[in-house]
Amino acid sequence: MSAARDPTSPAAPGANAAGLTRADYRGAPSTLCPGCGHDSITNHLQTALFEADISPLRAAKFSGIGCSSKTTNYFMNQSHGLNAVHGRMPAIATGALLANHTLLGIGISGDGDTASIGLGHFVHILRRNVKLVYIIENNGVYGLTKGQFSATADLGTLSKAGERNELPAIDCCAVSILMGCGFVARSFSGDRKQLVPLLKAAMQHRGTAVIDVISPCVTFNDHAGSTRSYDYVKAHDEPLHEVGFTPGCAAHAVADDEGESPTEVELPDGSVIALRKLEREHDPRDREAALRLLEQARQRGELVTGLIYIDPASRPFHESLRLGATPLAMLPDEKLRPSREALQAIMAELA
Ligand SMILES: Cc1ncc(C[n+]2csc(CCOP(=O)(O)OP(=O)(O)O)c2C)c(N)n1
Ligand code: SF4
Ligand SMILES: [Mg+2]
Numbered sequence: 001m002s003a004a005r006d007p008t009s010p011a012a013p014g015a016n017a018a019g020l021t022r023a024d025y026r027g028a029p030s031t032l033c034p035g036c037g038h039d040s041i042t043n044h045l046q047t048a049l050f051e052a053d054i055s056p057l058r059a060a061k062f063s064g065i066g067c068s069s070k071t072t073n074y075f076m077n078q079s080h081g082l083n084a085v086h087g088r089m090p091a092i093a094t095g096a097l098l099a100n101h102t103l104l105g106i107g108i109s110g111d112g113d114t115a116s117i118g119l120g121h122f123v124h125i126l127r128r129n130v131k132l133v134y135i136i137e138n139n140g141v142y143g144l145t146k147g148q149f150s151a152t153a154d155l156g157t158l159s160k161a162g163e164r165n166e167l168p169a170i171d172c173c174a175v176s177i178l179m180g181c182g183f184v185a186r187s188f189s190g191d192r193k194q195l196v197p198l199l200k201a202a203m204q205h206r207g208t209a210v211i212d213v214i215s216p217c218v219t220f221n222d223h224a225g226s227t228r229s230y231d232y233v234k235a236h237d238e239p240l241h242e243v244g245f246t247p248g249c250a251a252h253a254v255a256d257d258e259g260e261s262p263t264e265v266e267l268p269d270g271s272v273i274a275l276r277k278l279e280r281e282h283d284p285r286d287r288e289a290a291l292r293l294l295e296q297a298r299q300r301g302e303l304v305t306g307l308i309y310i311d312p313a314s315r316p317f318h319e320s321l322r323l324g325a326t327p328l329a330m331l332p333d334e335k336l337r338p339s340r341e342a343l344q345a346i347m348a349e350l351a
Helices: 037-051 068-074 089-099 113-118 119-128 172-178 193-202 230-236 287-300 340-349
Strands: 057-065 080-083 103-108 130-138 183-190 208-214 235-240 240-244 265-268 272-277 302-310
Touching: 037 068, 037 130, 037 193, 037 208, 057 089, 068 080, 068 103, 068 113, 068 130, 080 089, 089 103, 089 119, 089 130, 103 113, 113 119, 113 130, 113 172, 119 172, 119 208, 130 193, 172 183, 172 208, 172 287, 172 302, 183 193, 193 208, 193 230, 193 240, 193 302, 230 235, 240 302, 272 302, 287 302
Parallel strands: 057 080, 057 103, 103 130, 130 208, 183 208, 235 302
Antiparallel strands: 183 302, 240 272, 265 272
């Protein structure tokens, strides 16, 4: 497998615009339990990266600790990658992407990694709006340490041993919206049709793009009484819309058989997210409506999936800091370090 294509050789059959095949987006073989939702997400992520013509050499993968955090090893094995301490993925990603904001950053975290031990770091990456696709592989438990409830476990859900969770869940989508995040989606690891376009849209977002993906743990949280089992999620999944994504082109609405056109959200690069309504009305550009939607879903025990909130005018952290076009990592030493004279002048002032 090679992600660095020789421009003089003809592209392989089935290659994308980067000259790469689907196989170039693979990583090491998974060591997760067969049937784990996290592996389905890896598969959909590889598809999205391939279809979006991403160059693996221009991408950086970040994760924390947990079964979910092992995911970064299972795709694009020629990309940069960094596996952080439990819950610290956002801090590591922030540093790396400030050093080079031209990389495509992909962060993979668990619900424990993000909402339990890492919540403090999560809210600050959202507040800063670092340009990063932030995928939460949410199974409601600490899978790696054998199935304790995480902070996203629903009140009243049962553990494998029959213990009842007595604490309310933290909704990572609601937290994200409240913290100013401009791309907030929820999906299901088993819904390729919804998740692949959401991932492609997230890669174009100018800021942190959170996708909270419900991802059942077949070993510790797939039993009756759990609200994260495959059966429960399939029975309660309420997709908001059919999601389409067209990269880098002008908007064009195509009416369906009933004459209804999709809602189109145009991103700054000209890409278009097309949302074809299903049962209910929801405009993801309306922040208050997005928060109301999540609160109603919580009260009714529904699992709404799709694009919940988007602000296409979102301003990424590197622009707030006015970093300029050249990444810090590429600036020569003389631009990064004060001269000996400048340092001496500062020391003299402080003396
Ligand atoms: C500082 C620290 N505390 C606790 C642990 C033990 N630990 C490892 S993974 C994990 C939870 C992982 O849960 P989650 O992020 O939901 O990932 P999953 O395994 O469910 O995919 C815990 C508590 C650790 N590695 N480091
Ligand atoms: S323990 Fe659960 S989360 Fe971890 S690999 Fe197995 S099924 Fe997946
Ligand atoms: Mg988990």
